[in-house]
Amino acid sequence: MIYDNHNRPITYLRLAVTDRCNLRCFYCMPEEGIKYLPKHQVLTYEEMERLVRVLAQLGVQKVRVTGGEPFVRAGLMDFLHRLAEINGLNDISLTTNGVLTAPHVDALAALGVKSVNLSLDTLDRERFRKITRRDELPAVLKTLDALLSVGIQTKINAVVMDGQNTQDLIPLVDMARTLPVDVRFIEEMPFNGEGSHYPILHWTHKRIIDEIRAHFPDLQKLPDSPFSTSAAYQVPGHKGTIGVIAAFSRTFCGTCNRIRLTAQGTLKTCLYDNGVLDVRALLRSGASDEELTAAFLQAFSQRVANGFEAEQQRDTVTESMATIGG
Numbered sequence: 001m002i003y004d005n006h007n008r009p010i011t012y013l014r015l016a017v018t019d020r021c022n023l024r025c026f027y028c029m030p031e032e033g034i035k036y037l038p039k040h041q042v043l044t045y046e047e048m049e050r051l052v053r054v055l056a057q058l059g060v061q062k063v064r065v066t067g068g069e070p071f072v073r074a075g076l077m078d079f080l081h082r083l084a085e086i087n088g089l090n091d092i093s094l095t096t097n098g099v100l101t102a103p104h105v106d107a108l109a110a111l112g113v114k115s116v117n118l119s120l121d122t123l124d125r126e127r128f129r130k131i132t133r134r135d136e137l138p139a140v141l142k143t144l145d146a147l148l149s150v151g152i153q154t155k156i157n158a159v160v161m162d163g164q165n166t167q168d169l170i171p172l173v174d175m176a177r178t179l180p181v182d183v184r185f186i187e188e189m190p191f192n193g194e195g196s197h198y199p200i201l202h203w204t205h206k207r208i209i210d211e212i213r214a215h216f217p218d219l220q221k222l223p224d225s226p227f228s229t230s231a232a233y234q235v236p237g238h239k240g241t242i243g244v245i246a247a248f249s250r251t252f253c254g255t256c257n258r259i260r261l262t263a264q265g266t267l268k269t270c271l272y273d274n275g276v277l278d279v280r281a282l283l284r285s286g287a288s289d290e291e292l293t294a295a296f297l298q299a300f301s302q303r304v305a306n307g308f309e310a311e312q313q314r315d316t317v318t319e320s321m322a323t324i325g326g
Contacts, residue, residue, distance in 0.1 A: 001059040004269070004303040011061045012258040015048060017076065018068040019263045023095055023097050024133040025121075027159050027188050031133055037305050039179055043265045045079045049086075051261060054292050056088035060259075064093040064117075068263065071100040084111055093117070095157070098143035099136045105146040115153035118144060121161070122168040123175075148179065153242075156181040160203045162188075169208065170215050175241030184230050184243035189271075205231065205246040212242065227257040247271075253306035267296070269303045270311040276302070281289070 001009050004262050021028070043051075047267050054065060063083060070076055085091055094108065107114070120140055122128050128137040149153045158165070158172055169185065185208045187201060212233070213219045222232040222241065229252045230243035246252065250272075260268040265280025277299045282292060304310040311312040 002297070004177075004300045006254075006303065006305055008255065009059070009227075009257050010259055011056055011059055013052065013060045013063045014066055014260045015063055016066050016068065016260055016261065016263045017045075017048065017053065017070050017079070018042065018073040020072050021067060021069040021097070022072055022099055022134070022304070023069070023136065025119075026131050026133075026164060027161055031071065037264050040278075042263050043074060043261075043280060043283075047240070047265070048261070049082050050283070050289075051265075051279060051292070052083060052089070053086055054289050055206070055261055056086050058296060059088075059292065061089060062091035062093065063089060066095045067167050069097050070094060071096060071104065077104060077111075080111055080113070080271055080276075091115075091126075095119070097132075097136075098140035099134075099145040100139075102139065102146045105150055105152070107261075109145040109150040109152055113152060115155060116147055117146065117155045117157050117284060119157050120172075121158045122142070122165045123326065124168065125170050126164055131161070139170050143178065144181075148181070153182075154180075155184055157186060159186045159188050160208055162202045164204060166211075169211055173212055173216065173235070173242055176235070176242060177239045179240055181239060182230075182232075182243055184245055186245040187248040189247050201248050203247055205244045205251070208244050209233070211248070229256075237281070250307040256262060259300075269299060270307055272307040272309075272311040273304060274314040290301070 002012065003009055019042070026033055052060070065080065080092065082091065091114050092112065093115045094113055097119045118140070121131050125135070125137045129135045144154065156172065156175065157166070160166060161168065172183050175181060187203065187205055216235045218236050218245070219233050219242070220236060222234055224230070224232050230245045233242040233244070235242070260271070261279065262268065262275070265278065265283065266275035267277035267279050269276050277295060278293070282295055289296070304313070
């Protein structure tokens with residue numbers, strides 16, 4: 001296991017396989033979309049596999065495949081099979097918007113995918129269309145049913161947006177009454193291709209919990225998993241659980257064990273940094289595994305203490321989460 005300069009272990013990689021997406025979510029990108037990377041600037045699956053092997057030898061045990069939307073990239077399932085063969089990895093997970101996912105759920109289960117994060121900000125079809133700018137809620141719910149039917153651990157990710165979906169908090173919490181899902185509410189972040197939508201974030205993690213507790217007074221705090229970004233809760237008698245992620249307030253930085261690789265091969269050791277290493281340039285200049293390892297270790301030894309420090313070291317945040325990678 002490797003540790004950064006703040007004595008935090010690095011065991012978790014979020015790997016973006018594409019910056020492309022088939023939705024246009026309000027909180028992720030402008031209506032006109034973003035300028036996608038040319039194909040030659042995106043890492044090949046072979047390059048990604050090599051990088052994961054190097055990181056697994058350094059102690060990375062979990063890989064979460066993200067995008068953009070992973071399933072818009074051809075050949076994803078074959079790539080997941082190759083990841084599953086890498087020594088040292090004991091957890092392959094996926095984040096998806098669920099629009100294209102349902103036909104692949106049986107194969108994901110057979111592959112041993114442990115969990116899927118499913119983006120679902122509302123159960124109301126018209127609000128879904130307004131938030132995502134696409135009418136795809138039935139396809140997402142089909143994916144949810146398929147995931148639960150094969151027993152894949154399913155986490156519902158809902159970004160809480162003032163004036164957009166705050167009326168959906170309680171209906172989403174109610175999903176956990178009868179379904180074994182973890183419904184997680186996420187503070188909105190400025191990674192939408194435009195910057196912050198609000199001068200002040202009104203729906204903080206504290207306000208979200210207060211709103212839920214107003215409807216469910218017996219809401220109980222659960223122990224949080226090690227390195228978890230989500231504060232866990234449960235309503236007694238409900239099959240599922242509730243989570244709140246302080247993604248903008250950044251209350252969990254002190255235990256962060258994750259790094260990110262963007263689709264273009266930029267290493268981010270913090271969600272809020274501007275990228276700390278051009279891994280693609282190293283790969284394509286002929287770097288050996290030993291040289292890649294040395295470059296990774298150097299980057300980990302200079303990691304920022306938290307997201308606020310990372311943000312202070314860069315220009316205004318305006319990129320899309322699709323570019324960063326989930």
